[in-house]
Amino acid sequence: MFRSLLFVSLSAVTLALAPVRAVQAQEEVTVFAAASLKTALDEIAAQGGTPVRLVYGGSSALARQIQQGAPAQLFISANTDWMDVLEADGLIVAESRIDLLTNRLVLVAPADSDVAVTLAPGVDLTAALGPEGRIAMALTESVPAGIYGKAALSALGIWDSLAERTAQADNVRAALNLVALGETPLGIVYATDAVAEPRVKVVATFDASLHAPIVYPAAIVTEGDSPAVRAFFETLQGEAAHEIFAAQGFGFAGGGD
Structure with a gap:
C-alpha cells in the first residue's frame, strides 16, 4: 500500500513539473x-x-x-x-x-509637406530643402541605407551639392524619425520604413539602377x-x-x- 501511494505521489510531482520543464526547455x-x-x-x-x-x-x-x-x-x-x-x-x-x-529606396517628407520632387539626373534638391534644411540619411560610410543613399545621389550627379547638407543618423529608423518629427524636410529611407511611419509620405522612389541591389x-x-x-x-x-x-x-x- 505504501509503495502504491509513493508511486502515485511521485507520478503527481512528475506531472506537475512537466510544464515547468517545458518552459525551461524553450x-x-x-x-x-x-x-x-x-x-x-x-x-x-x-x-x-x-x-x-x-x-x-x-x-x-x-x-x-x-x-x-x-x-x-x-x-x-x-x-x-x-x-x-x-x-x-x-x-x-x-x-x-x-x-x-x-527593399527599395525612397525619398520621404513630413506627411503635411507640399514638396514635389522628380528624381532625374541633376535634380536640385537644395531648392526643396530651403535655405537651412537638411536631408536625413543613415551614416553614409557604414550603414547600408546611407551607403545606398549616397550611391543614388552620386549616380544622379547631386551628391557633391548635398554632402554638407545631410543630417546623418546611426541607423535608418533614426533618420526616418528626423523626418517624422519635422526636424528635416526630406530624408532617404527604405520603402518599408515609409509604410511603418504614418507621419511621413513618399515623395519619390529611387530607380533601382542607381544603387546596388x-x-x-x-x-x-x-x-x-x-x-x-x-x-x-x-x-x-x-x-x-x-x-x-x-x-x-x-x-x-x-x-x-
Missing part, C-alpha cells in the same frame, strides 16, 4: 537585425512559438558587436557586405546563409547555433512570416511578390 533566441526590420520582426515574434530577443541597429554596428563576441544567434543584415565580413571571419554558419528579403542576407551565428535558432529561422521563411514581410513592403530574394 530557449530564448537572440536575433541581431537591421533597424529597418523592426516593425515586421516585432509582429512575427509576437505570434508566439520560439521566445525571441530582438536587437536592432545599423548593420555595421551589429556586425562589429558580433565580431567582438556579442551573444547573437541569428544575424539579418541590410546588405551583403557586412555578412561577407562575418563569413570571412568564420563567425556565421556558411551553409545557413540565405538572401531573405529585398538592396538585399537582406540572414545567417546563423556560429557560436549561437542551436535547434531553437534553426526553428525560428525556419519560421522567418514560412508563409505567415512571408505575409507579414509583404504587408510591410518587403520583396523576396527568391522571386516572390
Whole structure:
C-alpha cells in the first residue's frame, strides 16, 4: 500500500513539473537585425512559438558587436557586405546563409509637406530643402541605407551639392524619425520604413539602377547555433512570416511578390 501511494505521489510531482520543464526547455533566441526590420520582426515574434530577443541597429554596428563576441544567434543584415565580413571571419554558419528579403529606396517628407520632387539626373534638391534644411540619411560610410543613399545621389550627379547638407543618423529608423518629427524636410529611407511611419509620405522612389541591389542576407551565428535558432529561422521563411514581410513592403530574394 505504501509503495502504491509513493508511486502515485511521485507520478503527481512528475506531472506537475512537466510544464515547468517545458518552459525551461524553450530557449530564448537572440536575433541581431537591421533597424529597418523592426516593425515586421516585432509582429512575427509576437505570434508566439520560439521566445525571441530582438536587437536592432545599423548593420555595421551589429556586425562589429558580433565580431567582438556579442551573444547573437541569428544575424539579418541590410546588405551583403557586412555578412561577407562575418563569413570571412568564420563567425556565421556558411551553409545557413540565405538572401531573405529585398527593399527599395525612397525619398520621404513630413506627411503635411507640399514638396514635389522628380528624381532625374541633376535634380536640385537644395531648392526643396530651403535655405537651412537638411536631408536625413543613415551614416553614409557604414550603414547600408546611407551607403545606398549616397550611391543614388552620386549616380544622379547631386551628391557633391548635398554632402554638407545631410543630417546623418546611426541607423535608418533614426533618420526616418528626423523626418517624422519635422526636424528635416526630406530624408532617404527604405520603402518599408515609409509604410511603418504614418507621419511621413513618399515623395519619390529611387530607380533601382542607381544603387546596388538592396538585399537582406540572414545567417546563423556560429557560436549561437542551436535547434531553437534553426526553428525560428525556419519560421522567418514560412508563409505567415512571408505575409507579414509583404504587408510591410518587403520583396523576396527568391522571386516572390
